[in-house]
Amino acid sequence: MSARRLFALARKEMIQIRRDPRSLIVVLLMPVMLMALMGYGIGLDQTDIPLCVYDREGSQLSQDLLKRFVSNRYFSLKLNAEDYRALADAIESGRCTVGIVIPLYFSKLLNAGQPASVQAVIDATDNNTANLIIGYTQAVVARFSADVQIDYQQRRGPALGAPVLNVEARTWFNEELESRNFIVPGVVALVMAVIGTFLTSLTIAREWERGTMEQLISTPVAPLEVIAGKLIPYYVIGMVDAGSCAAISAWWFEVPFRGSLLLLFGASSLFLIGVLLLGFMISALAKTQLAASQFALLTTFLPAFLLSGFAFPIDQMPAAVRMVTRVFPARYYVTTLKSIFLKGTGAAALAVPLAAMLIFAAIVGGAAVRAFRKTLD
Amino acid sequence: MPYGRARRPMPDSEHAIIVSALVKDFPGVRAVDGLTFSVARGEIFGLVGPDGAGKTTTMRVLAGVMSPDSGSALIGGCDVVRDPEAVKRRISYMPQRFGLYEDLTVRENIRFYADLFGVRRRERDLRAARLLAACGMSQFQDRLAGKLSGGMKQKLGLVCALIHTPQVLLLDEPTNGVDPVSRREFWAMLYDLVGQGVTIVNSTAYLDEAERCHRVALMHRGRLLFCDQPGRLKQRLPGDVIAVVSPAASQLRDSLGRLPGVGSVLLIGDAVHLFVDDASRRIPEISRALESMRLPFDEVVQITPTIEDLFVNAVSERERAA
Numbered sequence: 001m002s003a004r005r006l007f008a009l010a011r012k013e014m015i016q017i018r019r020d021p022r023s024l025i026v027v028l029l030m031p032v033m034l035m036a037l038m039g040y041g042i043g044l045d046q047t048d049i050p051l052c053v054y055d056r057e058g059s060q061l062s063q064d065l066l067k068r069f070v071s072n073r074y075f076s077l078k079l080n081a082e083d084y085r086a087l088a089d090a091i092e093s094g095r096c097t098v099g100i101v102i103p104l105y106f107s108k109l110l111n112a113g114q115p116a117s118v119q120a121v122i123d124a125t126d127n128n129t130a131n132l133i134i135g136y137t138q139a140v141v142a143r144f145s146a147d148v149q150i151d152y153q154q155r156r157g158p159a160l161g162a163p164v165l166n167v168e169a170r171t172w173f174n175e176e177l178e179s180r181n182f183i184v185p186g187v188v189a190l191v192m193a194v195i196g197t198f199l200t201s202l203t204i205a206r207e208w209e210r211g212t213m214e215q216l217i218s219t220p221v222a223p224l225e226v227i228a229g230k231l232i233p234y235y236v237i238g239m240v241d242a243g244s245c246a247a248i249s250a251w252w253f254e255v256p257f258r259g260s261l262l263l264l265f266g267a268s269s270l271f272l273i274g275v276l277l278l279g280f281m282i283s284a285l286a287k288t289q290l291a292a293s294q295f296a297l298l299t300t301f302l303p304a305f306l307l308s309g310f311a312f313p314i315d316q317m318p319a320a321v322r323m324v325t326r327v328f329p330a331r332y333y334v335t336t337l338k339s340i341f342l343k344g345t346g347a348a349a350l351a352v353p354l355a356a357m358l359i360f361a362a363i364v365g366g367a368a369v370r371a372f373r374k375t376l377d
Numbered sequence: 378m379p380y381g382r383a384r385r386p387m388p389d390s391e392h393a394i395i396v397s398a399l400v401k402d403f404p405g406v407r408a409v410d411g412l413t414f415s416v417a418r419g420e421i422f423g424l425v426g427p428d429g430a431g432k433t434t435t436m437r438v439l440a441g442v443m444s445p446d447s448g449s450a451l452i453g454g455c456d457v458v459r460d461p462e463a464v465k466r467r468i469s470y471m472p473q474r475f476g477l478y479e480d481l482t483v484r485e486n487i488r489f490y491a492d493l494f495g496v497r498r499r500e501r502d503l504r505a506a507r508l509l510a511a512c513g514m515s516q517f518q519d520r521l522a523g524k525l526s527g528g529m530k531q532k533l534g535l536v537c538a539l540i541h542t543p544q545v546l547l548l549d550e551p552t553n554g555v556d557p558v559s560r561r562e563f564w565a566m567l568y569d570l571v572g573q574g575v576t577i578v579n580s581t582a583y584l585d586e587a588e589r590c591h592r593v594a595l596m597h598r599g600r601l602l603f604c605d606q607p608g609r610l611k612q613r614l615p616g617d618v619i620a621v622v623s624p625a626a627s628q629l630r631d632s633l634g635r636l637p638g639v640g641s642v643l644l645i646g647d648a649v650h651l652f653v654d655d656a657s658r659r660i661p662e663i664s665r666a667l668e669s670m671r672l673p674f675d676e677v678v679q680i681t682p683t684i685e686d687l688f689v690n691a692v693s694e695r696e697r698a699a
Contacts, residue, residue, distance in 0.1 A: 008493060015481060015485060019480045211472060214474070215476025216476075218441065218442050218469075219493045219494065221493050374442065375442055375461075377443055377444060
């Protein structure tokens with residue numbers, strides 16, 4: 001390993017990146033574009049769900065409950081139905097997604113300390129949305145019911161009834177239940193996957209295609225020098241891009257960052273080196289830019305997008321697909337990212353994903369060194 | 378340039394390159410078929426043959442970037458199969474296709490290759506200045522290599538190849554598509570190198586260029602037809618060569634091939650070259666035959682055979698025998 005040759009290769013690569021508009025676009029614009037796209041484009045939250053109500057009683061209490069639906073950002077009142085038929089029509093026609101029906105004797109039952117039910121009619125054409133609406137509806141009703149209970153207890157005097165159990169679900173780590181907080185840290189993984197594998201696989205394949213590799217391998221340069229010389233510039237770029245993404249997440253999207261920067265840096269390096277080596281291995285085998293880029297997309301970008309838990313929870317995947325996710329380092333990296341950002345998890349608790357990324361890098365690195373030969377055959 | 382020094386059999390230590398029984402197969406074709414030759418130190422050796430003769434494959438094996446299926450090649454005593462890295466330290470290789478970085482400038486390419494060979498900065502700057510001046514490229518140092526003309530690209534290739542001191546310089550069709558002025562400068566640099574003891578292997582499809590080499594090996598379909606000094610090769614030709622200059626040269630070719638004592642017939646420009654057993658006897662006969670056939674011609678003369686004549690004759694004889 002000669003430092004001079006290594007530096008010469010890295011320097012040459014840097015000049016080439018600077019002069020190649022395509023690389024520059026990927027390096028400079030892609031992180032910002034992906035960040036904006038994912039930060040603003042993918043919202044798994046539902047707000048302003050069109051709501052229809054049918055209050056059969058029309059009491060003070062029933063209006064109180066309905067006010068709670070209307071006064072939060074999840075629901076938006078579209079129709080005050082006169083009868084059940086009108087409510088059903090609103091849902092069938094798609095004007096409203098959810099209908100709340102308050103029964104007769106609602107306040108009477110409650111004032112008498114009896115349980116009362118409220119009916120929610122939900123359009124479940126999109127089952128994800130329906131699940132969310134059920135959750136929101138239950139939350140509103142639960143809060144209301146708790147207040148009613150407290151009120152009841154207070155009127156009767158504390159000594160009489162059983163102590164009130166005020167069960168309140170508190171969501172941890174993502175208190176606002178913002179899907180953006182959940183998604184944005186994962187974009188760092190996407191950016192790295194593209195920089196790491198896509199760009200590196202192109203640069204080596206380009207040397208084969210343009211004929212510069214033939215002259216390069218006729219010099220005393222060592223395979224390890226070629227690999228490292230190619231990887232260093234992309235490592236630097238990848239880390240800078242990852243850093244910018246993390247900064248955008250924290251300051252622009254205000255995703256909480258609770259972990260250690262050093263741990264983030266270490267985990268990111270580990271993942272980046274793994275995907276860089278994968279890119280190198282692909283191009284050493286593929287030798288044309290087209291084949292290399294397609295293979296790179298298939299083995300890094302897609303897994304990072306679909307199989308990493310970046311936006312689509314791994315627990316909800318079929319068992320076979322869950323097994324497949326274990327092969328790709330993106331899964332471990334996304335887990336690590338989310339833990340560091342949202343939970344502030346330390347290195348010890350992340351030992352398994354960190355080790356998995358290290359193993360991946362070691363295996364792929366070994367394969368890359370073997371795949372790159374200084375010959376044309 | 379004639380090679381005046383008498384050639385004696387030399388011990389191995391004086392051989393920069395020894396190739397023996399080299400074979401390289403590609404799917405469906407044997408690109409190199411039992412090639413054996415050796416090149417002396419300080420010699421310009423020409424590997425000559427048409428496209429597909431196996432020249433590029435041979436050069437790649439010598440450069441250590443392609444491994445042969447059998448046989449061996451030693452460069453400066455190092456085996457290209459067993460120790461390709463030692464070979465790579467001793468050579469410079471210019472592939473047939475431009476192998477430098479088109480998106481780097483002239484200066485950046487030179488610096489890159491100087492760094493790969495560990496040339497000291499001071500030495501690199503002196504050398505680069507001298508080499509660039511020798512090929513008239515001093516004012517193009519900051520131009521991107523991709524923006525250079527074909528001739529300048531080849532000269533830059535040579536500059537990068539010579540930025541360190543190779544024992545052996547391997548040039549694969551270096552003057553292909555190069556203008557005559559650049560070609561002259563190119564050859565001047567090669568002769569200069571030989572004076573410094575560098576051994577040069579130069580492959581070419583141009584036979585006129587082969588005559589500038591000290592020795593040439595004629596290759597055809599992966600085999601060596603023969604290998605000697607250009608002047609001596611001409612003496613090897615059995616019989617004489619007659620040129621018939623005629624405005625209807627292509628018609629003459631078919632008619633003359635059937636005459637007694639005439640071997641191969643070769644069309645070169647507006648002349649037909651005939652291989653005959655004895656020029657003094659056949660010239661009058663051919664003139665008479667042309668007159669009786671009413672074919673127009675300007676003159677019938679004996680000429681000194683060129684390597685091209687030699688090559689075509691050898692190939693056609695071989696094909697006739699097969």
